[in-house]
Amino acid sequence: MSRGLAGVVLAAAIAVAAAAPLSRARELGGDQRGALPPAPASNQQQPTGSGLIVGEVIDAGTSQAIAGAMVTIAGRGGAPPAPGAAQPAGPTRLITGSDGRFVVHDLPKGTFTITAAADGYLGGSAGQARPGGPTQPIDLAEGEHVTDVKVRLWRFGVLTGTVTDDAGEPSVGAQVRVFRKLATAGRVHYNSFGFAQTDDRGVYRLAGLTPGDYIIVAPQTQGTVPAALVDSVMQSMASGTPARSAIVDIMAAASPGVFGGNGVRVGEFLLSSSSGAWAVNDGRVFAYQTVFYPSAASLSQAVPVTVKSGEERGGVDLQLKLAPTARVSGAVTAGVGPIGTVDVRLIPASNDDGAGELGFDTATASTRVDGTFTFLGVPPGQYFARVIRNPRPPIPAELASNPMVQLAFGGPGGPTEPLFGEASVTVGGSDIGDLSIVLTTGVKVSGRVVFDGSTPQPQPQQLRSVNVTLQSADGRANFIPPGQYGIDANLQFKSPGYPAGRYFVNVGTPGGWAVRSIVTSGRDVLNDVIELRDADITDVVVTFTDKIGQLTGTVRTAGGGSVSPGATVFMFPADYRTRIANADGRRFRNAAVSKTGVYTFGNVPAGDYLVAVLDADDVPENRDAPFFDAVSRVAVHVSMTEGEKKTQDLQPVKVAR
Numbered sequence: 001m002s003r004g005l006a007g008v009v010l011a012a013a014i015a016v017a018a019a020a021p022l023s024r025a026r027e028l029g030g031d032q033r034g035a036l037p038p039a040p041a042s043n044q045q046q047p048t049g050s051g052l053i054v055g056e057v058i059d060a061g062t063s064q065a066i067a068g069a070m071v072t073i074a075g076r077g078g079a080p081p082a083p084g085a086a087q088p089a090g091p092t093r094l095i096t097g098s099d100g101r102f103v104v105h106d107l108p109k110g111t112f113t114i115t116a117a118a119d120g121y122l123g124g125s126a127g128q129a130r131p132g133g134p135t136q137p138i139d140l141a142e143g144e145h146v147t148d149v150k151v152r153l154w155r156f157g158v159l160t161g162t163v164t165d166d167a168g169e170p171s172v173g174a175q176v177r178v179f180r181k182l183a184t185a186g187r188v189h190y191n192s193f194g195f196a197q198t199d200d201r202g203v204y205r206l207a208g209l210t211p212g213d214y215i216i217v218a219p220q221t222q223g224t225v226p227a228a229l230v231d232s233v234m235q236s237m238a239s240g241t242p243a244r245s246a247i248v249d250i251m252a253a254a255s256p257g258v259f260g261g262n263g264v265r266v267g268e269f270l271l272s273s274s275s276g277a278w279a280v281n282d283g284r285v286f287a288y289q290t291v292f293y294p295s296a297a298s299l300s301q302a303v304p305v306t307v308k309s310g311e312e313r314g315g316v317d318l319q320l321k322l323a324p325t326a327r328v329s330g331a332v333t334a335g336v337g338p339i340g341t342v343d344v345r346l347i348p349a350s351n352d353d354g355a356g357e358l359g360f361d362t363a364t365a366s367t368r369v370d371g372t373f374t375f376l377g378v379p380p381g382q383y384f385a386r387v388i389r390n391p392r393p394p395i396p397a398e399l400a401s402n403p404m405v406q407l408a409f410g411g412p413g414g415p416t417e418p419l420f421g422e423a424s425v426t427v428g429g430s431d432i433g434d435l436s437i438v439l440t441t442g443v444k445v446s447g448r449v450v451f452d453g454s455t456p457q458p459q460p461q462q463l464r465s466v467n468v469t470l471q472s473a474d475g476r477a478n479f480i481p482p483g484q485y486g487i488d489a490n491l492q493f494k495s496p497g498y499p500a501g502r503y504f505v506n507v508g509t510p511g512g513w514a515v516r517s518i519v520t521s522g523r524d525v526l527n528d529v530i531e532l533r534d535a536d537i538t539d540v541v542v543t544f545t546d547k548i549g550q551l552t553g554t555v556r557t558a559g560g561g562s563v564s565p566g567a568t569v570f571m572f573p574a575d576y577r578t579r580i581a582n583a584d585g586r587r588f589r590n591a592a593v594s595k596t597g598v599y600t601f602g603n604v605p606a607g608d609y610l611v612a613v614l615d616a617d618d619v620p621e622n623r624d625a626p627f628f629d630a631v632s633r634v635a636v637h638v639s640m641t642e643g644e645k646k647t648q649d650l651q652p653v654k655v656a657r
Helices: 003-018 227-239 247-253 403-409 576-581 625-632
Strands: 051-059 070-077 092-095 101-107 110-117 138-140 145-155 157-164 175-184 187-197 203-209 212-218 222-226 264-266 269-273 278-281 284-288 305-307 322-324 326-334 343-348 363-366 372-378 381-389 419-427 432-438 445-452 468-472 492-494 501-507 514-520 530-532 537-545 549-554 568-573 589-592 598-604 607-614 636-640 645-647
Touching: 051 070, 051 110, 051 138, 092 101, 110 145, 138 145, 157 175, 157 212, 157 305, 175 203, 187 203, 203 212, 222 227, 222 372, 227 269, 269 284, 269 372, 284 372, 326 381, 326 419, 343 372, 363 372, 381 432, 501 514, 501 537, 549 636, 568 576, 568 598, 568 625, 576 625, 589 598, 607 625
Parallel strands: 051 145, 222 363, 326 432, 445 537, 549 645
Antiparallel strands: 051 101, 070 092, 070 110, 110 138, 157 203, 175 187, 175 212, 212 305, 222 269, 264 269, 278 284, 284 322, 326 372, 343 363, 343 381, 381 419, 419 432, 445 492, 468 501, 501 530, 514 537, 549 598, 568 589, 568 607, 607 636
C-alpha cells in the first residue's frame, strides 16, 4: 500500500470510528481506532456474539509495534444461513494504534483468520512464523476471549550493486534480474521477482524483496533476425500492402531488440543483445555472456544471496565477460514443407541449469520464409533448439476481408493446432550449419474412464470439468497446449498434442471419487511416467473408486500437552527420493494441527507413507531433498490400503539438517 493511500484509508477509518463507541478499545491502554465495516446491505447481517479477539501487529525483525497497520478479520461465524436467508456481512477492518494493538468484539462462535498490511512491509497473517508461511486460523468458542494474537510483518529488503564490462567500465542500461530460490516437494525452483536496469554509473537497485534467498543474474540473449524479414515489415506498414508473412508471425519470431532499434547489421542479419554490446572480428562475433552472481556462467554454479527483513544489501556486483562465439544454422520443416517466420529458442540442455526456464534463452533466431535460420553469438555448450508454433487466433468472418486484418494476420491457412519440434546441439569452437528441426502436432493421449463403486456416477456436466492432463517429469516448466481436457458423456477423453518426452498423467477427481489406477499397455502408471515418442497413446483406462482413504490423528507433546499453534503435519511417500528425482510432488502433503490437536488428510491413495509433525518455528520455507531426508529419520511409517480410514497419533519431532 502506498503512503498516500495508507493516509487516506487511515483518515477514513478514524472518521468512521469517531462515530462509534470506543470504550472497549481504550480499555487496552492505547489510542486504538476501530474502523467499522461498511453498513450491511439489506440482504446482509452481521453475526454477533460475546467472543473477543485481542492482538498486536509487530515487526518480525525487531519485535517493535507497528502503528497504523490495516488489520482484516474474516471468517465464518455460527451455522450456515438457510437458503434465502440473509447472508453474513463481509470482513471487518481495523487500524492499529500507536502500540500496534487491535481488538474485535461481539464475535460469534466460529473460525476466523486475521491478516495485516502496513506500508513498507510484506502482508502477513496470524500464526505465520516466516514470510509467506501458513496462516493459523483462530477457532473461537462461544463467549471465548483470545487475547494473545500476534501478527508478524516482515520488512521488504533491497539489493544493490554494479554491472561492469570486461574492461571494468560501467555497463549502462544493463538488465539485472532477480529470482527467488524456493523448494517444494523436494524440488528447487525459481520464481521471478523483478528486474532493474543500471544507471549511468552501472548501478542497479532491486527493491521490494521478500526476505529469503535470491539468484542474481545479468542475462544476455543474442537475437538473430534475417534483415529481409524486418525490411518486409517496414515496407508493408509504409505501403499498406501485406508482407510476405503475417506481421504477427514476424513480430512474434523476431527479437524485441530488433524493432526497438537495438539491432545492428551483421551481413544479411540483424543482431540484438540484452547488453546492446558485442564485437565483430574477421566475421566472428564476440558477445557478452550471461553471468550469475558472483561470476558464474551457469545457474548451477550461482551463489544465492540472502536478504533479511529490512536489509539493504550492497556490493552484489557483476562483471560481464566478452567471449568468442559460434554460428549455428539449420532449417525448420514440417509435413507441409518449410516453416517460415517462427521463433527458434536455444536453451541450455542441463536440467540442473534451467536458465531457459528462468524466462530467458542463450539465443533466439527467426526463420526465413524458406524455413532456414541462423544463430549468431552462441557460446560453447550443450543446448536444445526448440520451436513451438501456436496456431493463429480465429478471425471472425466479418473481419476476414478487412485490409488491416489481412495486413496483420495474412490470409487463411496455417496450423489449426500447435506444432512442436526440438533438436539437441553441442556447440564448440566451430560453426554448425546442418541443424534440422522437424515439427509435428505432438502426441495425443486418449482412452476411457471406469467408475467402480456404489456411488452414483457423475453427470455429464460434471465430467466435462474433470480434466485429464500431462505433467512434465523432467523438471522443465510444464507446457499445457490449448484444447479440451474433460471427459465426455461416453466416458471418453482425448488430450491435445504434447511434445515428446516423459510425463505423469494427472486426472481430476469428481466429488465422492478417487483415482484407483491409470493403465496403459497393461501397466499402471498412476505413480509412474509414460513416455511420448512418435505415436499417439490410445488405450489409457482410468478407474475411479468410491473407497476413499483418510488418515487422521491427535498431536500431543511427550508430556501430553497441546502443541504450539501453527504446528504442521507432513505426509509424503516412503519412496520420496525416487519421486523427487522424477519431479513428482503429487503425494507430498501437509496439514495444520487444529486447536484441539487434530489433523486430517483426506483422499489418501493406497501406499506407504512417512508422517511427522513439526512446530511452526521448525518448518523451513524451502522443503528441499535434504529437508525430507532429515524428516524421514524421525517420521512414523504408515501403510494405507484402498479406502482405509486410519488413525495415527503423533508427537512433535525435531529435525537436524
